[in-house]
Amino acid sequence: MEEKINMLHGAPYNLVAFLFLLTACTVPGPSAPTAIGPTVPPNPNAWPSPTPFSPPANTPMIPVLEPGTTVTATVPPAPTSTQLPAPGFVPSRYTLNAMLDYAAHFLTVDESIFYKNATGETLTALVLAVEPNLWADCFTLGSLTVNGLAATGLSLNGDRLEVPLAAPLVPGGTLNLSLRFDLQLPAADVYHVFGYNDRQTNLVDWYPFIVPYSQGGGWLLHPPAEVGEHLTYEAAVFDVALTLTDPTLPVTLAASAPAEVAAGSWHYFLQNARTFVFSASSAYQTASTTAEGVTVTGYYFGEEEAQARVVLDEAAKALRTFGALFGPYPYPSLSIVESPFYDGMEYDGLFFLSRDFYTAYDGTVLKYLIAIAVHETAHQWWFGSVGNDQAQEPWLDEALATYSEKLFYEKNHPAVTAWWAFRVDAYAPTGWVDTDIYYYDDFRSYVNAVYLRGAQFLEALRGRIGDEAFFAFLKDYAAQMSGKRATGDDFFRILRLHTSADISDLITGFFQIPY
Numbered sequence: 415m416e417e418k419i420n421m422l423h424g425a426p427y428n429l430v431a432f433l434f435l436l437t438a439c440t441v442p443g444p445s446a447p448t449a450i451g452p453t454v455p456p457n458p459n460a461w462p463s464p465t466p467f468s469p470p471a472n473t474p475m476i477p478v479l480e481p482g483t484t485v486t487a488t489v490p491p492a493p494t495s496t497q498l499p500a501p502g503f504v505p506s507r508y509t510l511n512a513m514l515d516y517a518a519h520f521l522t523v524d525e526s527i528f529y530k531n532a533t534g535e536t537l538t539a540l541v542l543a544v545e546p547n548l549w550a551d552c553f554t555l556g557s558l559t560v561n562g563l564a565a566t567g568l569s570l571n572g573d574r575l576e577v578p579l580a581a582p583l584v585p586g587g588t589l590n591l592s593l594r595f596d597l598q599l600p601a602a603d604v605y606h607v608f609g610y611n612d613r614q615t616n617l618v619d620w621y622p623f624i625v626p627y628s629q630g631g632g633w634l635l636h637p638p639a640e641v642g643e644h645l646t647y648e649a650a651v652f653d654v655a656l657t658l659t660d661p662t663l664p665v666t667l668a669a670s671a672p673a674e675v676a677a678g679s680w681h682y683f684l685q686n687a688r689t690f691v692f693s694a695s696s697a698y699q700t701a702s703t704t705a706e707g708v709t710v711t712g713y714y715f716g717e718e719e720a721q722a723r724v725v726l727d728e729a730a731k732a733l734r735t736f737g738a739l740f741g742p743y744p745y746p747s748l749s750i751v752e753s754p755f756y757d758g759m760e761y762d763g764l765f766f767l768s769r770d771f772y773t774a775y776d777g778t779v780l781k782y783l784i785a786i787a788v789h790e791t792a793h794q795w796w797f798g799s800v801g802n803d804q805a806q807e808p809w810l811d812e813a814l815a816t817y818s819e820k821l822f823y824e825k826n827h828p829a830v831t832a833w834w835a836f837r838v839d840a841y842a843p844t845g846w847v848d849t850d851i852y853y854y855d856d857f858r859s860y861v862n863a864v865y866l867r868g869a870q871f872l873e874a875l876r877g878r879i880g881d882e883a884f885f886a887f888l889k890d891y892a893a894q895m896s897g898k899r900a901t902g903d904d905f906f907r908i909l910r911l912h913t914s915a916d917i918s919d920l921i922t923g924f925f926q927i928p929y
């Protein structure tokens with residue numbers, strides 16, 4: 415990441431060195447390691463914080479409610495859950511009706527969540543992640559009901575909303591949660607996708623959602639860290655409508671799914687997805703192609719049309735390559751959104767890609783514009799279809815997404831043999847692959863261990879067990895864990911279905927956990 419700033423802005427900063435470009439999910443970086451030295455930001459205003467995964471210093475985390483705050487005072491009678499045990503997992507269903515005042519950066523949302531208790535335990539409370547509450551003065555809860563009755567005893571602390579249940583929810587029981595809330599969207603800096611910038615408004619992790627529950631581990635809502643993503647999602651069904659308060663505004667919407675559009679209103683349906691996101695702009699131009707029956711659309715700014723078309727073509731190739739190697743692409747569409755955000759960031763059916771990658775593109779294929787677009791495309795399988803605990807086991811999506819870049823170049827640009835040097839070897843990576851997001855404070859060390867050592871592990875594993883077993887395993891792992899949350903145990907359990915090779919030295923060489 416570090417020298418990228420120097421390179422991308424074309425500035426003659428010989429001293430540019432260790433800039434904490436801690437970003438989302440990718441590993442942008444120079445083709446050679448950088449020296450540690452003084453930071454010389456090309457744009458001082460672009461560096462509000464060295465910890466971009468937390469809100470920047472000028473937007474402190476201020477919960478809307480103090481812990482334990484009671485939102486409603488009435489004590490309702492016990493809700494009547496539809497406590498009908500049923501076999502099999504029924505995904506939660508999120509119905510979201512949002513009204514966006516684009517000019518005022520203000521969103522009003524009605525949300526309902528159908529939830530079935532598939533935890534195997536009786537629940538006395540639910541825990542929801544409310545990421546907008548990590549921004550000051552952003553999230554305001556109007557009401558929250560459980561099965562139509564006002565909830566009491568709510569507590570909202572940071573991004574953790576705990577909803578006590580008046581009646582315990584037994585295994586297999588279901589309930590309906592309804593919320594009304596407003597968002598006063600924050601101005602986004604280059605380290606954050608959420609909010610608005612001078613070109614677009616991005617709605618990511620913008621609604622409260624019920625976090626996964628792990629038997630023995632409780633609710634999986636981990637705190638934000640200096641590096642990496644902290645959220646974990648269950649696969650869910652989304653029925654989403656977004657309406658503009660001013661339907662005459664010429665706003666183009668990119669989203670996680672194709673839209674039905676009618677007079678300033680967009681309606682979407684998406685299933686087996688972790689999250690549903692939007693990006694809105696009055697400046698977008700679009701270009702589309704299809705790959706394997708999937709519509710791939712680039713949303714870009716006019717100055718970067720040529721680069722946007724390159725991204726579109728290469729992402730379509732990646733989609734075909736990964737479809738053949740991992741299994742069918744999991745969604746009906748893929749949106750690629752150019753953003754002032756400094757890196758790439760994946761969501762279901764949509765990813766953001768830094769404008770810097772577009773402007774720095776020189777026409778050669780081994781560039782971040784392509785490598786990161788391919789990386790984010792791979793996340794549609796490793797993050798989207800196959801979920802994981804991104805805080806505790808980030809390697810499960812990041813190592814696979816990074817190694818997927820290698821697979822893409824191998825298949826589509828076989829003459830390009832410098833991927834390892836460009837992306838991995840230049841950093842002489844060290845560290846354990848199974849590092850969590852809390853161990854390192856700096857992005858480079860984290861990426862080196864999780865992404866780059868992770869790619870080295872997968873290459874070594876492939877060499878050990880052979881291509882036939884390796885690719886059969888990847889396809890089986892993708893199929894078995896589709897719609898689920900995979901763990902390292904799942905990875906190695908399924909791997910051992912496909913090989914009897916001794917990989918103990920690889921495990922001790924790359925992992926702390928003795929899988």
Ligand SMILES: [Zn+2]
Nearest residue numbers: 439440812815
């Ligand atoms: Zn990634």
